[in-house]
Amino acid sequence: LSRLPFLKRGMRLDPYITTTSEQIVEYDFDRVVYEENSPYQNIKILHSPQYGNLLLLDDDQNLAESDVAYTYAMTGNGREDFTDKDVLILGGGDGGILYHLLQQSPKFVTMLEISFLYQMVIDAATKYLRGICHDCFDSLSGDNYLVRVEDCVPVLEQYARDGRTFDYVINDLTDIPISQEPTDDHLDLPQKILDLSLKVLKTSGKYWTHGANTNDVPQKFEEQLKQLPKPVDFLKEVIAIPSYHELWVFYTIWKKS
Amino acid sequence: LSRLPFLKRGMRLDPYITTTSEQIVEYDFDRVVYEENSPYQNIKILHSPQYGNLLLLDDDQNLAESDVAYTYAMTGNGREDFTDKDVLILGGGDGGILYHLLQQSPKFVTMLEISFLYQMVIDAATKYLRGICHDCFDSLSGDNYLVRVEDCVPVLEQYARDGRTFDYVINDLTDIPISQEPTDDHLDLPQKILDLSLKVLKTSGKYWTHGANTNDVPQKFEEQLKQLPKPVDFLKEVIAIPSYHELWVFYTIWKKS
Structure with missing residues (x-):
């Protein structure tokens, strides 16, 4: 054969x-x-x-530019109302999520994109990925949004110390698979980001993350979710993103009441 | 490179x-x-x-079995109400569309699948594609549906002569690309099926068809639509079907009032 x-x-x-x-x-x-x-x-x-x-x-x-299905999946596929909501995007260097949210009258959107690595990506996206970011990177701040190009961990830690919270936290920074690899400082960075994200998430809030739907990635991630100190529930959606050529899994996560 | x-x-x-x-x-x-x-x-x-x-x-x-997005696209992506409606499926040998419609209390669904070629496909689907057809082929007829395994052109011609009409006609028989190739008898079979389908479609009805979104297929098909004797309008949706690995275009077509 x-x-x-x-x-x-x-x-x-x-x-x-x-x-x-x-x-x-x-x-x-x-x-x-x-x-x-x-x-x-x-x-x-x-x-x-x-x-x-x-x-x-x-x-x-x-x-x-064909992949608006990704942006929809990372913002709850139309189930959420972002009007007057306070949203935090981690990553998002292509601008798709920021643009999508700004169409929906949010109170404020903060985007944290890793310094050094991503300024060049944002600049390239602004010019050449306008089918994704449209005009949202033409200025990196506005009445209801701010793009901060800096390392997200110290900023999240500061938010946690300040008691600053968000209605929605969108993790567009790391795919789930990466969370299996320990980082240089022997801490699991994605686990740290998940923990900090849930700390700055309101009790009524929602958190999104994603990864490939292959190689036991979802099972491992769901094990990780079960071991969180404060219990969470989740909705799992398996979606075909046009240019990806493999199925991806998107998680909407919220705190158990 | x-x-x-x-x-x-x-x-x-x-x-x-x-x-x-x-x-x-x-x-x-x-x-x-x-x-x-x-x-x-x-x-x-x-x-x-x-x-x-x-x-x-x-x-x-x-x-x-992953491709329910295909079935949704061929039935209007949730925009239509099939309750008490009279529906005709052309093709549909995998059973996905028939199963989906039968969940929505239609008045009657008639499925016409080409004889000879497809009886073996239906038999195989019944056993091995139950994630698509579920139980809808366990019997080929029921209170509100009938699967006719026979050539659809003579049946459509008979319907046209009898003045039999449908609220919805779903062409799951041929992809748009095929319509570029003349058939043995020098008639364009897909053009013939399109013409006959529109003949048996109620004035208020909808017709669906699809094809790959590549190689000028959509442009050629839209030219064909413009040349129909009775004018039609259409909605075009470009959708990623999980297992296809290329974008497909789905047309919802209706008669201009």
Whole structure:
């Protein structure tokens, strides 16, 4: 039953990307829109006739202009009313979530995006991913929003100390899989971010996070949720994001009353 | 920039499928659930941990158990009320649309699936695609539905002669691309089916059809729509079906008043 597929070689652009579960997908990229190396990573934006401009960080696929389903999933798929709500976005360098929220009359949206790494991404998105961020990065602050380009852990710790809380916290910073890897300082950074996020989340609030729906990622994450000091409930949605070529799982998490 | 991806060879199962726009996608198939040759085509059902059981006809991907988004798109994505409505499905051999409609108290659903070709598909779906058809093929008729396994053109012509009309006609028989190819008898079969479908559609009715969102397929189809003798309006939705690995376009079509 095995056959070797026809591979396109010698192309100007490498069309092959592997998914998080190591499957090959061929894209229809037809041009490089942007490519730069920051001190921390390679940033590429490639154009696809189907998916629009698509962001790659170190050849790892991030988001494409076709992928508003991702933004919807990370904001509760239309179930929430953001009017007059106080929202915190962790990450979100492509601007999709910020733009989506600003259409819905929030009280205030704070976006914390990691310093150094992401200023170049934000600048590139502002120019070349306008199908995702639209005009929301044209200014990094406004009447009801502020984009802070700095490390989110110290800021979250300060919020926790100050007793500052939010109606919604959206973790667009790390995928669930990363949380399995211990970081340099032997602390589990994603676990730390989850703990801090729940600390700054109002009792009635909601928290969103996501990851690939493969390699036992959801099971491991749900184990982690069960071990939290204060009990939480969750809603799990498995969704196809157009440019991802694998299913992703989105979690809406809230504190048990 | 070009590199050769690592290809898996000598596997029990060929994991590579090409999309309608000739891009390679690697699937995570882990076993053959069913394989038979009918006099007309090869029928395969393969299992994927991500997508569930997946139907292939002559190695052309049809639908997987993960793909309820397809069924929703072909029935108006929740915008329509099927209660007490008279519905005609053309094709639909996997049973997804029939099952979905029967959950919504229709007056009557008639499904016309091509004879010869599809009886084996229906039989295989009944056993191995229950995540799509559930129990709707356990009997091929009921109080409010009938599955007729016969060629749909003569039946549609008879309906047209009898003045029989439907609130909804769902064309799950042919993808839009096929309509570009003239058939043996030098008539454009999909054009004929479109014409007949609109003939048996009530003035207030809706018609659905779909195709890949690549290779100018939508533009060509919209040209075809403009040339219809009686003018129609349409709504176009571009949707990612989980197992398809390319965007598809779904048309809701209705008669201009």
